[in-house]
Amino acid sequence: MSNQEVTQPVDAAGLAQAFVAFAVEAGVLRFGEFKTKAGRMSPYFFNAGLFDDGAKLARLAQFYAQAIVASGIEFDMVFGPAYKGIPLAATVAVELAHMGKNVPFAYNRKEAKDHGEGGTLVGAPLQGRVLIIDDVMSAGTAARESIALIQAAGATPHAVAIALDRQEMATENGQDVAHSAVQYVRQQLGLQVCAIATLADLLAYLGQQADGEATMAEHYQRVTAYRQRYGVAG
Incomplete structure (x- = not known):
């Protein structure tokens, strides 16, 4: 798939399927047994850190930007x-600017800088409606930390964009709960x-690949069983 194909308007389902295929091809989405x-x-395991060269990162940014624009979220x-x-x-x-939406961006340091400009925030001043961009959401902890930083700066945490929604139960104090991390961020x-x-x-992709391919059929069955045990609706 070429970069041009990614940036052309596509339906949400088509974009999602293209992204899953890309993640598998890039070795970012892997199947096996992972804690x-x-x-x-x-x-299965999704490790966004393996989008580890310029071409992969550029394509990843295109998928994010396409999904964000298609979502209609204002920020x-x-x-x-x-x-x-x-x-x-x-x-x-950068990709949003290529698509005609040029917006400022900022990020934080884990440790405050005690010289130069100091502080933990780098980039444009946090203001207005802020879109947080991350890879996945496991417990909502990173989202809460970002929200606190954004609010402390006087801006409004408005939305989160992630690569993959695992659609599975979150845990609290070591116990499974009925909602996912994404549902928690939305609802709470x-x-x-x-x-x-x-x-x-992901399951739709595996289902399509499973015909005539025993390995993919096995992955489909295992991921389906995992979703039946830990999955949440929506």
């Missing part, structure tokens, strides 16, 4: 939480959430 932060053994600037969110915010801001924190793709999209 999650919640202590579960997941049959005044983008913010990237340290650390993975930093290159995401920068490259997505009041932020809109835009995901390029979801677990449902």
